[in-house]
Amino acid sequence: MAAFYGQKLLLRLQACQLAHLRRAFLASAPEDCKQVLGRNEPRKKRGKEKNLKQQRGSLDLDSSWEKRLSSVVTPLCGLPYEEQLKVKYEKLKSILQTVTARLKELGADHLETTQMPDGICCPLKPLIPSPIVNGYRNKSTFSVNHGPDGNPKTVGLYVGTGKGRNIVCVRANHLLNIPQGHFQVAQCYEELLHQSPLDPCLLFHTGGHWRELIVRTNRKGDTMAVVTFHPQHLNPEELSLQKELVKDFFAHGPGTVCGLSSLYFQESVMTRCSHKQSPYQLLSGEPHIFEELLGLKFRISPDSFFQINTAGAEVLYQAIGEMSRADKSTVLLDVCCGTGAIGLSLADRVSRVIGIEVADQAVEDARWNAAFNGISNCEFHSGKAEVVLPQLLMSWPETQPLTAVVNPSRAGLHYRVVRAIRNCEAIRRLVYVSCKPEGEAVRNFLEFCCPPDSGKKLTGDAFALLLAVPVDLFPHTPHCELVLLLAR
Known part of the structure; x- marks a missing residue:
């Protein structure tokens, strides 16, 4: 040959x-x-x-197909960046209006819509822009x-x-x-x-x-x-x-x-x-390749999850840290943790971090990242969150409060993950990070905030939506990260 x-x-x-x-x-x-x-x-x-x-x-041919590809991958690229942010903000406001209306239909409590403009049940902060607008993908x-x-x-x-x-x-x-x-x-x-x-x-x-x-x-x-x-x-x-x-x-x-x-x-x-x-x-x-983020060094393997906009990820993780209100009495549960970036960036504020991730290589990277950065209060579990989390929370004492951060894929959280968090009374504060809030994440929001439902085995007290903070990690596209704070 x-x-x-x-x-x-x-x-x-x-x-x-x-x-x-x-x-x-x-x-x-x-x-x-x-x-x-x-x-x-x-x-x-x-x-x-x-x-x-x-x-x-072939210039016309190439130009026509380039425009078609741009309209699919970066449909907002023809707008000034400030206008892109406005478009995304209005989209997020519409999504939260839908969530609020659905929660009303379900009879959810703690919906202070009369005090909120635009018919949403929590404040929606202005969209935080990406520090880098072009060529940001890693x-x-x-x-x-x-x-x-x-x-x-x-x-x-x-x-x-x-x-x-x-x-x-x-x-x-x-x-x-x-x-x-x-x-x-x-x-x-x-x-x-x-x-x-x-x-x-x-x-x-x-x-x-x-x-x-x-x-x-x-x-x-x-x-x-x-x-x-x-x-x-x-x-x-x-x-x-x-x-x-x-x-x-x-x-x-x-x-x-x-x-x-x-x-x-x-x-x-x-x-x-x-x-x-x-x-x-x-x-x-x-x-491996290595990346520095918020003063920490991260090891990245071929299939490890790492936010595609590194500079934007720093802004996102800072927002998550502020919303979690984590302190030395906090045990932080980091679900869908990838290479451990969120948990490790907050490790110095909390007493302990527990990460869960399905990709074995990402878990190996997270453990290496913790050791390399001299962080000793983090542990990372490999496996599907819907298998690992219920077992972990089953024996968790109610007297030891937990703060949970979940950062799922576009498919949202598995129902067993939602049920495990909802029914664990020790979890009083939840930060939900969604890259596609208009998709399956809406189902998750309703399951966390609806009244107790024994038929669906959602027996724990309902969470209430307190705050929504959008962070733009994907300029020129319709997408952004939406960080929601839920508490009970």
Whole structure:
């Protein structure tokens, strides 16, 4: 098996295949895609524009798809940042109005809506802006699929959906929220794919190997890249060869311009694989990158959760600390703790921190972070929160008060987690951090604040919403973090 095709031969093969791929792509593309590509316009109009398109080459094509991708990934990028904050604030106010109305229907107590403007049951503070507006992401995930020109080895982000069968992969080097260093790694990965005789894995059942690319960076400029690869039926020797080719490309070939500090390879046979399901294999460099946040140093592994906006995360954690009102009498329960950033940043204020996280690697990082920073009053438990937390709280004495901080994914908290917190009378104060408050988090808010319901096994006293503080970690997008203080 040849390591790589010769560059000139590859270019000739690509040139021969391009027209065929483009025709095949357009044949299956939906009408809106064809219109953008100019294939469904009146013949007279196409004739008038022919000369102009010849002059501009592919610029119109690229520009149209760039705009479409921007409208999907960064739909607010056309607004001044102050206007973006206003749009998000109004959205959050509407969400809290909905929560308040639902709680009224459920007969919840402590709803002081008559004293609150806009019909919400707690004060909503002004949105705290992100310290960095552009290029703030420290993690990006790039996909591989057909580009606008039909090339199946295009590395970028998706426009369209699998359900609609109209996915197009568009290069993302124009997006304002992704740093240039991430684009550079993505472009080099695409060059690697073009040099490889192996096909990309677009659909698992149709074969192919090359899959997505993950890029992580820190504020010092260290860069970690994770290449995801479907092994299909390759034998161990063939797999080893591919790993060597990836390593050589980034260590000695065109990929050296990326200056990677860590290069990983993961053999993945499903959409998402954890380290436990399919270990990340270090090809070169250091096993981790490190980040400093609020005076602490954090170790980050390939699949560890770490807020994607580091400067914004510092603002977020400071707001959480103020809302928790933690002091030396506080035992802090940090649910969905990731690498331990929230608990560790508050450790010097409290008597003890108990963290729970499902990702094994993140728990290892959290324990390392505590030890490295000389923090001895933190413990971290590995496992699903819906399994670990009920067992932990079952024997917790009511006389020892707990303050809980929960920072779940967009899916919100599992019902058993809500039930365990609600029914533990020792938890008098709860800080809920939501990156998608309009989604499943609303269900969580209602479950925490509704009257006791024996049918749902929510027997503990209801929490009351006291304060809402939004923090913008995602400029140019509709999203932000909403921090809610609940107490009873």
